[in-house]
Amino acid sequence: MMSSLEVAEYYFKLSNESNFDEITKLFCESSTFRSGKGDLFLGVNDIMSVQRLHHGMFSKLEWEVCSVTETKPGIVHFNFNFSGETHAGEKVEYSGLEDVVVYGGKIQHVQIQRL
Template sequence: MNPLEIAEYYFKLSNDSNFEEITRLFCESATFRSGKGELFLGVTDIMSMQRQHHGMFTQLQWKVSSVTEIKPGIIHFTFDFAGKTHEGERVEYSGLEDVVIYQGKIQHVQVRRL
């Protein structure tokens, strides 16, 4: 897969909460800056955060509005998120996400909520 396909596949897997396959996409030393500004180092830390985030919802979905490879290996997404918490509350926000692919693996993800 090329970098754009890897990044798009990452979003698909996220919508499916497929943590096993998501883990395979990241390099061991990957970094992740969340939409709340938190920084995570290493695939183990990143996947722990993702499991916790997904676990807050009974339903969740990221809908990609646009995707562009702004430089080789740097994929820029705009997205809308919608989720339903265990308490039945709806959570919605929009954001920007940059996914950096290097040597076929996700090296860095940066999310910014709008």
Template structure:
């Protein structure tokens, strides 16, 4: 991947596949993540633990990107819709905004805001 936009799009693709091994490679020890519930995670290990727990709640899940734009160099803004089916059969749906900050080929920060 050459540019931040491609890296950010790839991150969404990997998230839809729950491909944790490849997602891990996109972060670094100083990466941070603020979830849609306001929780803050520091470092690749903390971020990946959170992601595994979140994905593990669902039998199926998918983020559908409505729009994506690099608002400034290295800052990629997404609007998305999420649909997931929990193991109980309950359907979870929400929309949100996500900013992905990429520097030197790694995701430095992700911030999610549910709408």
């Protein structure tokens, strides 16, 4: 089984690939996700719907990890920069913080804060 840090880093890698099939396997029915806009989602199906919607807004996107630390066992903190290009050619960039809580090899919670 992967460590919490490995699961969280793998999640970022898969997100950069928009690999929804593999991302889905990292969540469970009790997983929760709070977006950078403050919206809260419960369960893998709800979480994947919002992720597909977000990714679908862009022709290109990338999360660059600036730093990553496991602040407590199972709690992984990322500092990241996001850059994307919408289908209309508009550039979107922002920085943020993301906490990923992993338990039993599954992501239990993700919380994003835009800076």
